Each structure stands twice: as structure tokens, then as C-alpha cells.
Amino acid sequence: MNTQSQGFEAVFGRAPEGQAAAPGRVNLLGEHTDYQGGFVLPTAIPQHTTVTVARNGTGQHRVYAADLDRQAGFAVSGADMAELPEFARYVAGALTLGGAREGLDVHVHSDVPMGAGLSSSAALEVAVLRALRGLGVYGGDDVALALAAQRVEHEFVGVLCGVMDQMASSLADAQHMLLLDTRSLDRRVLPLPAGAEVLVVDSGVPRTLAGSGYNTRRAEVEEAARLLGVPELRDVQDVAAVEELPLPLRARARHVVTENARVLQAVEADAAGFGALMNASHRSLRDDYEVSHPQVDALVAALQALPDVFGARMTGAGFGGALVALVRTGTAASVGAAAIQAVGGQGQVVVPAQT
Structure with missing residues (x-):
């Protein structure tokens, strides 16, 4: 029997006790800074x-x-992750x-694209913990919940992520944006720049962290932070300090230091200024951090060439996945379609959500 389209009762044969949800996220600025104590600017x-x-x-x-359409079972006392x-x-x-x-039946449904750098894993972790909180099993507040979700990545999946996705x-x-x-x-909740909205495009190139x-x-x-004698690159205020490092550490550190500065500048920026910072962020991620992908670069360039686009860049961990653009209000769907057409039809608009 194909259970793919069936809900909890069809799969497990009884009614559920609770339900919870959590969103994916897109990071507007502040990529690869969260595991160096830096600043980030995501939105759900x-x-x-x-x-x-x-x-x-x-x-x-x-x-x-x-x-x-997959099932798995494991003991409450512990599971072999392998x-x-x-x-x-x-x-x-x-x-x-x-x-x-005690044993739980867990049904998961998601419309967050997997493998696109939009935090499908964080959404899953947070949703499970919220469901446990609804049952009275877990008692942590929203911040404690995010920190527990980060530990899932570290201790059970083997990805040493920062805390941005889960927060x-x-x-x-x-x-809104979350600074x-x-x-x-x-943290502070901030409005998007006036006259602008967010566009997210999945490049179609999957990646696994x-x-x-x-x-x-x-x-x-x-290692760059160790050589510079600071706890984290967050503590480097002058980007010139990283120039003494050997390659590739010099380039990696330069990205983190300049990206932190871009986030802080974006807080007061108008749409045009914010977009320019996004363009600079993409160049840094492509050239200094080397986590972009040719297909992503082509889509970013196509977006940046369109008149209603303030700025565009890759988002997420990289090596494929999604890109994000800040565009003139009311144009996101048409701009996304035009950029995808410009690169031969590869890619899919994620935000605004397609119906």
C-alpha cells in the first residue's frame, strides 16, 4: 500500500495526540559566520x-x-545512528x-525543499522538539529548544553547524529579519528594507552538509583564529590583520571578517544599499570561501542583471542549493521566472511559494 499521501491515522491506525510545525529559513546576509561567533540576518x-x-x-x-514514503524504527533506550x-x-x-x-509514533510532512540550503534539517529538529513540548515531555523555551536542535546536528548527524539555522x-x-x-x-526583529521583498530560487543542484x-x-x-591569537574571527575588527595568514586560511578569514561587517552595515541600509552588500557577499563566498557552484553563480549573475533586483547571492552552506535576492516589491515571481529562463530553465522559485 502506498502511504505517501496518507496522514498519521492511515499510517499508524489511530488518532494523534499532538502536532507542531517549524519553518525553513533563508539567510539574507551573514553566511558562514555563525560558527565563529558572528552576526547573521536570516528570515523564515x-x-x-x-x-x-x-x-x-x-x-x-x-x-x-x-x-x-519511508519508515524507520529504533529503541527508546538508544539507536545506532549508523x-x-x-x-x-x-x-x-x-x-x-x-x-x-516512552515510545512515540512520529509522522513527518514537509514542504521545505531538501538539499537546497533552506534548513530543512533545522525545521525538522525544531518541529520534533515543539511536538515534545506540546506533549509536556520537553520544557525548554524557544532559545533552549534551538540550542538542543543544534546539538542534534553535532551529536547525532555529525555536522558541526553554528546555531543560526535552529535559532x-x-x-x-x-x-521580518532576525538580527x-x-x-x-x-537578537532584534527588523523590517525588510522599504520597497523590497525576498525572492528565493532553488538552483536544482543538491548538496549535503x-x-x-x-x-x-x-x-x-x-585554525585561522588560532594563528591570529583570537578566540574567534568575530574578534578581528581590522580585515588587514588576516593578510599575514597563509592561503587558504587568509581568504577564509577575510570572508568571515568582511561578512560580519556587511551584516552590521545592512541594519541601517536602504534596499539599494542592502542589495549591494548581498552582491559583495556572493563575491566573497565564491572567491574567498569557495563554497559556490557554477550553476548558482549563473543564476546569481542573471538576477543581478535584472532592473528590479537590488542584489542577489547564494545562501546556505553552499556547494549547490539555493540563492536569495532582494527585489522590488511585487516583482519576485516575475523576476525569478526571468532569471531561470536566462539560464536555460534550470532552477525553481521557492519564495514566493508556488501554488
């Missing part, structure tokens, strides 16, 4: 991951991913850190 996207749960009275958790499919590792980690001590999924909304200091976790250069980049900037 309209797409969500929804988790429906019920206790099952056994010592086993059962998970069904509707969008993959034996679980990737989607189930996120759920297993969240259930463990969320304090689930954005837990705290952001799709109408986040990832060291102190101080654990199998990409993400952990390598993190190790490189940690």
Missing part, C-alpha cells in the same frame, strides 16, 4: 515541516517520513535530547 520562509505524534505504549519509536536512514537520525536525536522516555527556525517569521549575535544570542566541505571550512577558520 513560508514553507514548514509538520510533525504529528502520539505515544504508542512500547519501548520503540516509529517514524514515518511522508515525503520520502543503522538509521539520515532523516531518522534527526528525529532520533531530537527525541533523545527532548527527553522522550531562525525557532524564533523568526517570514515578514542575531550568535555569540551572545542577543556532512558530505561537503562544510566541516573543512570550519576547521580552516578555527
Whole structure:
């Protein structure tokens, strides 16, 4: 029986006890700075991951991913991560850190694109923890929940991510930007620049964080900070200081230092100024951090050439995935379609959501 389009009751044979959802996110500025204590500026996207749960009275958790039409089961007492499919590792980690001590049936449905750099994993982690909170199993507030979700990535999936994705999924909304200091976790909710809206395009080039250069980049900037004698590159105020480093550490550190500065400048920028900072961010990610992809670069260039676009860049960890643009209000759908046509039809508009 094909259960792909079926809900919780069809899969597990009884009614659920609770449900929770969490959004994906797109980062407007501040890429690859959160694991160096830096500043980030994400916003939530309209797409969500929804988790429906019920206790099952056994010592086993059962998970069904509707969008993959896959099931997995593992003991409440602990699971061998190597034996679980990737989607189930996120759920297993969240259930463990969320304090689930009795078996749960978990149904997952998501319209957050996977492999596009829009934090489908963070949305899943946050949604599971929110569902546990709804059952009275987990008691953490929104910040504690985000930190627990980050631990899932570190301890159960093996991705040494910063905290931006989980904080954005837990705290952001799709109408505002979240200015986040990832060291102190101080944050402010800010409006988008006047006269502008967000466009997100999936390049169609999938990427996986654990199998990409993400952990390598993190190790490189940690070594750069060590050589500069600072706890994190967040503490470097003058970009000239990184020029004494050997390559590629010099280029990696230059990106982080200049990207932090761009986020702080963007807070007071109008749409044109914000867009210019996005364009500069893409150049830095492409040339200094080397995490872009030719197909992403082509889409970014196509967007930047259009008159209604203030600025555009890759977003997320890179090596494929999505790109984000700030465009004139009311033009996002048409601008996205024009850019995709300009590169031969490769790519898909994610925001505004397609109906």
C-alpha cells in the first residue's frame, strides 16, 4: 500500500495526540559566520515541516517520513545512528535530547525543499522538539529548544553547524529579519528594507552538509583564529590583520571578517544599499570561501542583471542549493521566472511559494 499521501491515522491506525510545525529559513546576509561567533540576518520562509505524534505504549519509536514514503524504527533506550536512514537520525536525536522516555509514533510532512540550503534539517529538529513540548515531555523555551536542535546536528548527524539555522527556525517569521549575535544570542526583529521583498530560487543542484566541505571550512577558520591569537574571527575588527595568514586560511578569514561587517552595515541600509552588500557577499563566498557552484553563480549573475533586483547571492552552506535576492516589491515571481529562463530553465522559485 502506498502511504505517501496518507496522514498519521492511515499510517499508524489511530488518532494523534499532538502536532507542531517549524519553518525553513533563508539567510539574507551573514553566511558562514555563525560558527565563529558572528552576526547573521536570516528570515523564515513560508514553507514548514509538520510533525504529528502520539505515544504508542512500547519501548520503540516509529517514524514515518511522508515525503520520502519511508519508515524507520529504533529503541527508546538508544539507536545506532549508523543503522538509521539520515532523516531518522534527526528525529532520533531530537527525541533523545527532548527527553522522550516512552515510545512515540512520529509522522513527518514537509514542504521545505531538501538539499537546497533552506534548513530543512533545522525545521525538522525544531518541529520534533515543539511536538515534545506540546506533549509536556520537553520544557525548554524557544532559545533552549534551538540550542538542543543544534546539538542534534553535532551529536547525532555529525555536522558541526553554528546555531543560526535552529535559532531562525525557532524564533523568526517570514515578514521580518532576525538580527542575531550568535555569540551572545542577543537578537532584534527588523523590517525588510522599504520597497523590497525576498525572492528565493532553488538552483536544482543538491548538496549535503556532512558530505561537503562544510566541516573543512570550519576547521580552516578555527585554525585561522588560532594563528591570529583570537578566540574567534568575530574578534578581528581590522580585515588587514588576516593578510599575514597563509592561503587558504587568509581568504577564509577575510570572508568571515568582511561578512560580519556587511551584516552590521545592512541594519541601517536602504534596499539599494542592502542589495549591494548581498552582491559583495556572493563575491566573497565564491572567491574567498569557495563554497559556490557554477550553476548558482549563473543564476546569481542573471538576477543581478535584472532592473528590479537590488542584489542577489547564494545562501546556505553552499556547494549547490539555493540563492536569495532582494527585489522590488511585487516583482519576485516575475523576476525569478526571468532569471531561470536566462539560464536555460534550470532552477525553481521557492519564495514566493508556488501554488
